[in-house]
Amino acid sequence: xxxxxxxxxxxxxxxxxxxxVRIAFALxxxxxxxxxxxxxxxxxxxLTDQFKAVNPMQQVPAVTIDxxxxxxxxxxxxxxxxxxxxPRLLPADPKQxxxxxxICDIIASGIQPLQKIGxxxxxxxxxxxNRGFEALEHILKQTAGKHCVxxxxxxxxxxxxxxxYNAERFKVDxxxxxxxxxxxxxxxxxxxFKATHPSCQPDTPDDLR
Amino acid sequence: xxxxxxxxxxxxxxxxxxxxVRIAFALxxxxxxxxxxxxxxxxxxxLTDQFKAVNPMQQVPAVTIDxxxxxxxxxxxxxxxxxxxxPRLLPADPKQxxxxxxICDIIASGIQPLQKIGxxxxxxxxxxxNRGFEALEHILKQTAGKHCVxxxxxxxxxxxxxxxYNAERFKVDxxxxxxxxxxxxxxxxxxxFKATHPSCQPDTPDDLR
Numbered sequence: 001x002x003x004x005x006x007x008x009x010x011x012x013x014x015x016x017x018x019x020x021v022r023i024a025f026a027l028x029x030x031x032x033x034x035x036x037x038x039x040x041x042x043x044x045x046x047l048t049d050q051f052k053a054v055n056p057m058q059q060v061p062a063v064t065i066d067x068x069x070x071x072x073x074x075x076x077x078x079x080x081x082x083x084x085x086x087p088r089l090l091p092a093d094p095k096q097x098x099x100x101x102x103i104c105d106i107i108a109s110g111i112q113p114l115q116k117i118g119x120x121x122x123x124x125x126x127x128x129x130n131r132g133f134e135a136l137e138h139i140l141k142q143t144a145g146k147h148c149v150x151x152x153x154x155x156x157x158x159x160x161x162x163x164x165y166n167a168e169r170f171k172v173d174x175x176x177x178x179x180x181x182x183x184x185x186x187x188x189x190x191x192x193f194k195a196t197h198p199s200c201q202p203d204t205p206d207d208l209r
Numbered sequence: 210x211x212x213x214x215x216x217x218x219x220x221x222x223x224x225x226x227x228x229x230v231r232i233a234f235a236l237x238x239x240x241x242x243x244x245x246x247x248x249x250x251x252x253x254x255x256l257t258d259q260f261k262a263v264n265p266m267q268q269v270p271a272v273t274i275d276x277x278x279x280x281x282x283x284x285x286x287x288x289x290x291x292x293x294x295x296p297r298l299l300p301a302d303p304k305q306x307x308x309x310x311x312i313c314d315i316i317a318s319g320i321q322p323l324q325k326i327g328x329x330x331x332x333x334x335x336x337x338x339n340r341g342f343e344a345l346e347h348i349l350k351q352t353a354g355k356h357c358v359x360x361x362x363x364x365x366x367x368x369x370x371x372x373x374y375n376a377e378r379f380k381v382d383x384x385x386x387x388x389x390x391x392x393x394x395x396x397x398x399x400x401x402f403k404a405t406h407p408s409c410q411p412d413t414p415d416d417l418r
Binding site: 110 | 265267303344
């Protein structure tokens with residue numbers, strides 16, 4: 001890897017899916033370059049032909065790494081996991097791995113995309129976050145130790161923290177989800193989560209720092 | 210495995226996510242029992258307390274296997290892949306695996322959930338399917354051989370066929386997506402895809418057979 005260029009992350013400071021990838025890089029100690037794509041400015045820089053050539057879904061994040069370009073945050077993180085396995089982000093036991101993936105997929109398929117298109121209708125975003133968090137709270141009560149699944153940090157934690165950040169933006173009442181809240185509070189004190197927070201990225205506007 | 214009970218699939222004949230799991234079981238030659246959950250009848254049987262105990266997200270599919278209950282189709286399929294590895298549903302090469310996962314995630318996070326809540330507004334469902342298929346068509350032109358990624362059947366094919374079925378239900382113009390159409394036509398002739406089709410499941414109504 002030493003002779004190769006650093007991975008490049010095309011992301012946006014407040015995109016929860018971009019944040020997932022930033023956390024994964026940070027946990028693995030991988031240096032990377034950030035190319036901010038402002039999804040608000042100019043009607044959305046992800047919609048340009050230039051960015052479409054990077055990611056045909058015209059969404060952030062996308063990552064160029066090892067000579068290829070990847071999209072979809074969970075696919076990116078699993079590629080990083082398979083090519084840079086330490087420290088691992090998926091448990092060794094297949095049942096524990098399944099629990100991690102269930103939590104990730106509830107957030108990545110069952111909450112985030114619906115919340116996102118609901119952004120202009122706060123109540124709608126809240127509805128989908130609440131529905132997903134009710135399920136997550138139930139599952140996490142069974143799977144959690146110090147972190148989402150047992151005591152090791154996993155992809156589930158990487159997905160949880162940015163989704164709680166979204167929930168807070170949409171003023172979801174987190175007192176209904178004590179397990180999620182406890183897990184989040186522990187995680188946000190960890191360097192890899194702190195250093196990658198939307199409030200301190202290269203493209204974070206001054207008034208949100 | 211011989212002494213253990215057969216896996217049980219809680220699904221619905223027309224649910225594309227249930228179909229994904231049926232295809233995976235069929236490709237691996239795993240016998241399983243189907244417990245149909247009618248997501249239309251009685252206001253949705255997935256919303257009962259009884260089913261909530263099976264899957265707190267109150268969605269199909271869910272699978273009980275090896276003494277645990279799993280939800281989220283991709284998490285289920287990856288658990289099956291990791292515990293019953295032959296024939297494999299993910300390529301050996303990490304870059305190829307990443308391409309498979311990108312295709313799966315575009316469908317599972319970027320199309321299906323949005324199409325689903327758009328079901329009552331056909332144009333909305335069409336919009337999200339078209340947007341996703343445009344990206345997929347572009348990606349598949351680069352990754353496809355006989356199947357979605359090279360010549361081996363993978364999880365990407367498992368996700369593609371049920372999504373094309375959805376597209377046809379919503380009368381999406383498939384002539385715009387020649388690569389997707391070609392791949393789908395090859396796949397639907399394969400036994401594991403045919404035998405698991407929504408038109409021939411235990412809970413398929415007579416008028417849809």
